[in-house]
Amino acid sequence: MVDGGKNLRVSVLGGRGMLGSELCAQLRALRCDASAFDLPECDITRSGHVAAALAGADAVVNCAAYTNVDRAEDEPEAARAVNATAVGELGRQAAARGLYVLHISTDFVFDGAGDRPYDEACAPAPLCVYGMTKLEGERALAGAGCRHAIVRVQWSYGFNGVNFPVKLVERAAAGGELRVVDDQVGAPTWTRDIARALTELLLRRAEGLYHFANAGYASRYETAVFIAGRLGLSNPVIPCRTADFPVKARRPLNSRFDTRKIRALLCAPIRPWQDALGEFLGEYENKRRPGPAR
Numbered sequence: 088m089v090d091g092g093k094n095l096r097v098s099v100l101g102g103r104g105m106l107g108s109e110l111c112a113q114l115r116a117l118r119c120d121a122s123a124f125d126l127p128e129c130d131i132t133r134s135g136h137v138a139a140a141l142a143g144a145d146a147v148v149n150c151a152a153y154t155n156v157d158r159a160e161d162e163p164e165a166a167r168a169v170n171a172t173a174v175g176e177l178g179r180q181a182a183a184r185g186l187y188v189l190h191i192s193t194d195f196v197f198d199g200a201g202d203r204p205y206d207e208a209c210a211p212a213p214l215c216v217y218g219m220t221k222l223e224g225e226r227a228l229a230g231a232g233c234r235h236a237i238v239r240v241q242w243s244y245g246f247n248g249v250n251f252p253v254k255l256v257e258r259a260a261a262g263g264e265l266r267v268v269d270d271q272v273g274a275p276t277w278t279r280d281i282a283r284a285l286t287e288l289l290l291r292r293a294e295g296l297y298h299f300a301n302a303g304y305a306s307r308y309e310t311a312v313f314i315a316g317r318l319g320l321s322n323p324v325i326p327c328r329t330a331d332f333p334v335k336a337r338r339p340l341n342s343r344f345d346t347r348k349i350r351a352l353l354c355a356p357i358r359p360w361q362d363a364l365g366e367f368l369g370e371y372e373n374k375r376r377p378g379p380a381r
């Protein structure tokens with residue numbers, strides 16, 4: 088890890104979300120002065136709230152987003168306000184204050200056609216409102232004139248939010264077979280590993296567009312089989328197709344990222360998804376298990 092975190096004042100927008108909370112914890116462990124800003128007291132669609140969050144900061148990380156992918160289809164203006172318009176305003180305020188911005192985006196900016204891993208030069212073509220508004224946010228930030236980096240992440244999971252591994256374990260506990268799609272491919276990626284990379288970019292004030300994911304690829308079904316094996320779940324895991332589960336928003340089938348650009352910058356290699364998910368599941372099980380009787 089690069090030096091320079093001590094006493095750095097970092098405002099983390101969306102700082103109580105799944106990624107933001109992990110990032111705040113890691114920054115504080117490095118003795119950064121990390122402040123979490125989130126709903127309801129900080130609404131990034133309100134420029135006065137953004138100004139208050141930026142006051143006194145040396146840098147800002149934007150983890151805030153409208154992340155309900157299916158609901159965004161019914162509420163495109165609400166999604167656009169958070170994911171696009173507010174990001175442009177954040178960038179303009181940061182430019183006026185000379186602040187560096189690290190912003191988080193998504194694989195949903197791509198249509199997921201084919202099976203080639205996406206690098207940063209690939210042309211975006213979002214399939215849904217969420218992806219469209221996140222792409223608009225990237226462009227608004229790039230046009231705002233502040234020093235910034237954008238990190239696209241995908242298939243992330245962590246302790247403090249709704250995500251595939253946690254939902255699968257909860258479904259398993261309810262009993263019965265687990266039907267899981269086998270035609271969506273990406274890399275399950277732990278927020279702990281994302282936050283580590285973000286911290287490094289922040290301390291270096293890296294600029295540009297980056298793709299981050301844990302190493303290797305798997306389908307959702309293969310991920311579920313891995314989780315079931317690690318946790319000793321007895322539920323049968325049955326592969327099925329995305330088309331078998333109609334949902335409002337179209338999702339990319341291919342979420343593979345080419346991470347060469349960010350790997351060239353980071354101090355340590357990015358670990359395989361199996362190592363990260365295995366460690367997460369171990370900690371997750373320990374948290375779920377009741378403590379010893381007193």
Ligand SMILES: NC(=O)c1ccc[n+]([C@@H]2O[C@H](COP(=O)([O-])OP(=O)(O)OC[C@H]3O[C@@H](n4cnc5c(N)ncnc54)[C@H](OP(=O)(O)O)[C@@H]3O)[C@@H](O)[C@H]2O)c1
Pocket residue numbers: 100101102103104105106107124125126129130131132149150151152153154169191192193194221239240241242243244247248249
């Ligand atoms: N999770 C994934 O698989 C995934 C994949 C690709 C990219 N991403 C991106 O990763 C970033 C972090 O997301 P996450 O996974 O940590 O999801 P998350 O847990 O939903 O975090 C988003 C946070 O933003 C907050 N927020 C929503 N609207 C806001 C507003 N108007 N003002 C201030 N805060 C607001 C949310 O608060 P509430 O909970 O109260 O709404 C939540 O705390 C986002 O940019 C997301 O697009 C996530």
